[in-house]
Amino acid sequence: MHAFYASIPVRAEGCAQCAPLEDLTVFTATGADALTFLHGQLTQDVTGLPADAARLAGYCTAKGRLLATLVMWRGAAADSDDAPQFYGMVRQDLSQALVKRLSMFVLRAKVKLAAVPLHVAGVQATPEQAAALEAAAGALPRAVWQRTDLPSGTWIAAPSADERLRWWWIASDAQLEQSAALAQTLGLASAEHWQAADLAAGIPWIGAATQDVFIPQTVNLDLIQGVSFTKGCYPGQEVVARSHYRGTVKRRMAFGTIADASLQGPALAGVDVFDAAQPGEAIGRVVQAANDQGVVSVLFETTLAALPEGDLRLSAVDGPRIAAAPLPYSITPD
Structure with a gap:
């Protein structure tokens, strides 16, 4: 963990909360063909993404099953092909394999993919706490999925299940070292605290334990702007489109809580769920x-x-x- 986060005092109330997210990592794609290459690989409309926005995306097998979900955004316009044209934020436990697999399909395209040494944190604030945060960091994006580049790093407005404002904050070593004033406006939070808010907001992060299991619709990726049905082909596109246009999605992702403090969250990924009223196979x-x-x-x-x-x-x-609880978006047909 970077020394910047160690300088943040642990205070649970009265200020915005910052959680270092070491389970997330960032990769870049550079080169003249970076955007068009990834446009043909991901479920999202990469080339049509506004410069000031980020989006969820999925990367699928030919059978339409997700190998990864990622938050993606375009790099700033640059004269050099060596400048990043694309950024993707993914789970750390699958990032190396994902970059390797994507690189296998580059062929003659002018694109290079690589992990980059950027730090990811989650910052959460009430509307009242956001004023002090912005006094130190600058004007932050407020609309969900809006992105802003500031001297302290890249800030992406994340979905929230309540009135709290949430951002992914992506920064380099140099940017963190220059953010001492910002640290004084924050309280240190755990990664689990941020992750619980992610789950309540219905954001699916595919990890190594759940690769090649779900199609995008069964983790609601289509309901939260993670799939474009007009962009054209990508691996698994026929399966994803067929389920969408035929209206055959009978499985969705739901949210719930379990009152058992002994359970370790990361170890539960991929574990079966049953209905006690219908003993038999997992549902x-x-x-x-x-x-x-x-x-x-x-x-x-x-x-x-x-x-x-x-x-x-x-x-x-x-x-x-x-105990099932509602998500902030509907998962049932109208």
Whole structure:
């Protein structure tokens, strides 16, 4: 962890909270063909993305199953092909394999992909706390998925399940070292605290344990601007488009909590979900979980039929109960 984060005092109230996110990492794509290459690989409209925005995207197998989800944004316009044209933020546990796999398909395109030494943190504030934060950092983006580049780094407005404002803050060593004044406006929070808020907002992060398991729709990627159905081909596009246009999506990702402080969030990814009212095969699988102060937040993929009346259980029909709760967006057909 960078020394900057160690300089942030631990204070739970009265100021914006900053959580170092060492489970996330950033890669770049440079070269004249970087954007067009990735446009043909990801579920998102890469070339049509506004310069001041970020978006979710997925990278799929030919069968439409997700190998990764990422937050992506375009680099600043530059005269040199050596300048990054694209940034992608992904789970650290799959980043090396993802970059290697994408690089296999570059062929003759003028593009180079590589991990970069940028630090990712999550910053969360009430509207009142945001004023002090902006006095130190500069004007921050307020609209969800809006992006701003400041001397302190790149700030991306993240979705939230409540009135709190949330940002991903991506910064270099030099930018953190020049942000001493900003540290005094922050309180140090745990990664689990930020991750629990991510889950409540319905943001799916595919990790190594859940690769090649879900199609984009079953983790709601299409409901949160993570899939373009007009951009053209990419690996798995036929499967994703068929499910969309035929209206055959019968499984979605839901949110819930588990009152069991002994559970470790990272270890739950990929664990089966059961309905105690219908003993038999599993009805779903955990996408991601986080244990924040003894309450386990969990995103899980399941059948729409199991919601909201199912007696949902983790790992077995008599396992810990999952108390389903609404996401900030609808997962059921209108």
